[in-house]
Amino acid sequence: MRWWDVADVHALESDLFGRGAWSVEAFWGELAQPNRRFLVAEEDGRVVGYGGIVVAGADADVQTIGVARDQQGRGTGRALLRELRARAVDAGATHLLLEVRADNEPAQNLYRSEGFEQIARRARYYQPDDVDALVLRARIS
Template sequence: MRWWDIDPVLELEKDLFPEDAWSRGMFWSELAHARGPEATRRYVVAVQEDRLVGYAGLASSGDLADVQTIAVARDQWGTGLGARLLEELLRAATAFECAEVMLECRVDNVRAQKLYERFGFEPIGFRRGYYQPGNVDALVMRLKPASESGTPAGAPSTNGVQGTEING
């Protein structure tokens, strides 16, 4: 993701997360930490036929990574694009030498939970009233390091999404 992606990202953000959409400033702040030798963030976009159809971001701190966001345009749901974006974030976590990856998702977002579970994330707790407005709880999930689970972290492979390019 680059600065010129922010406007189309905001459009998708407002469509998918109308009540708690990130602001332009939040994306600028994240991107400020995504370049150079001291980078602690990785943000990617998915583009199909010159249209932004998804984006995702990861923050790292020490040996811990946190999935900040994954968003896929509604007309791309069920195509495997969310899995491809998650794979990119997990590659970034490996590059950042993170031992664990954490995330939060709405307790009512079963689609996202199933995606994360396919990649080996396990529920470890809740954050009560995390999503505002609406006071919706967040399910906290953790991807165990490969050494704990006995299988490679994030092992599932997707078939890919034809004609969709993932750009960092």
């Protein structure tokens, strides 16, 4: 992801996550950090997905991942997740963690098919929707 992608990524984020979406400033802040890696997926010049991780030693954490509604179920999310995993391994991480909404079964199925296991549950994590988060972890090295 580059600075010129932020507006398109934010528009996609807003569509996908509504009131819980990251602000434009949040994306700018993430891009400014040296231990963050952000990616975009494009189709015909259109941003159709994005994802980002933070790497802190042996642990990497998926900060965000999203795929345009009309592209879901086509492998874009899986491709982004695998590329984020590869970037985390390149940075020396041995585990990848993420939170997923407890009511997002398609995403949970994707993560489990990629080797993630639930290690915790965070009550009412996603606000303002008051939805629990499942904390998942995968060994990646």
